[in-house]
Amino acid sequence: MKKMIKYIVADILQSRIMIAYTIILLVISFSVFAIEDNPAKGILSLLNIILFIVPLVSIIFSTIYIYNSSEFIELLVSQPLQRNAIWLSMFAGLSLSLSLAFLLGSGIVILVYAWSATGFIMLASGILLSNVFVAVSLLASVRIRDKARGIGAAIMLWLYFAMLFDTLVLFLLLQFSDYPIENSVVALTALNPIDLSRVLILLRIDVSAMMGYTGAIFRDFFGSTSGMLIALAMMLTWIGLPAYISTARFRSKDL
């Protein structure tokens, strides 16, 4: 399994898209911190860009990579290898290389300009987000046979998590504004990994004061150590559950 991961990572890291992704992240992070003299402000600007780009690239790159390696996966399945090992190596290979690209692109810059707890949370959530979206893309690509439909589904999923979900939450908030729904909003946030990371970082930077009463609830919940741990557990569930379901499906998939 280690060998397979090694070869997959080597293959992915050589692809042009991966190199472009790293360079784009590097340029964006660098310029954001160069423009903003206050690192906290820099983090805030960078946050929005990262929460946009990282999930997008992770989910679409992984989906396309899996579809393009379908024959290669076939070759591996015909070799004396366990199916679980093959699928988990794909997962590990993709998430390792996407995390590495994020670390090289944004991580170093963040650590240089914002050496703080906030910087570390930013780094961790970037890496966790990469993993979450790799896992989600594995699930999408194992369920859908057709490449075009699979990539379409990946784009839809990203749209949903990055944009539609917020709209839905906002809609619910407006509709039920007469009721005490703040606690359920916290629960709703846990259903979207992007929101989860956003809330975590916003709370650290202390702009949550601007979020009003709901912000206070968030602060109450996520600000404490147990809140952070719950958020981390949710993120890990977002990685583990899709990875587990997709592995189970891959075991009985016809190639």
Place this chain on the structure above:
Amino acid sequence: MISVKNISKRFGKFQALDDISFQCERGQCIALIGSNGSGKTTIIKTILGMVIPDKGIIEFEGKSIANDWTYRNDIGYMPQIGRYPENMTIGQVLDMISDIRKIPEKSLDQELYEAFRIGNLLNKKMGTLSGGTRQKVSACLAFMFNSKVLILDEPSAGLDPISSEILRDKILSEKKKNKLVIITSHILSELDDLVTNIIYVQDGNIRFHESIHALQRETGEEKLSRVITSMLRQEDAKQNGVQPKALKDQWL
């Protein structure tokens, strides 16, 4: 050595395999023939565990292959279309599969590797290769590990005449080493002198499974293409009295 027992497989509405059973033994060279979409590749893939049958079991040396993967150590497989990670070089692909097989370098069978002169191409990326060169790489991989069973899906498709002759000689010499070889091919003339048994697949069913000698005796023909044609003619005449001529035209 491999026994397939009552295998059925359905892809959506399409019944790809319908209650298929057959046996293969060492020393045999079995040709799977049949029209496009008749289920040849599906049969091969179920044996390799790539397609999981809805019903029935497959035994490899007496053990069921369901949820087993170690038996694939004994199979060399050459796929119909071999596609590999585009950014990997030929050398890396060969290394990787050797790594997976965990066979010491000394006991690797390098005959095809040398005959196809793969050594000169080791640094070429898989993405830049022509279809024929990829087939050569697939062939090398299938024969490299001295597996007891060789499964070749359309081995000569895309190979130049010289290379397909090299491959053919290699198959012959492997057959003599008491190995089981399963081949699918549409070019019947290249199977002459190679195969010992024939399985004719049609619409997910096995029309007949017999040794080549029995077939030659039965039909009085020498060439494989003629044997098959006249066999089908006989069978159809027996079953529903289809005009022999029409069938022959279909085949040639």
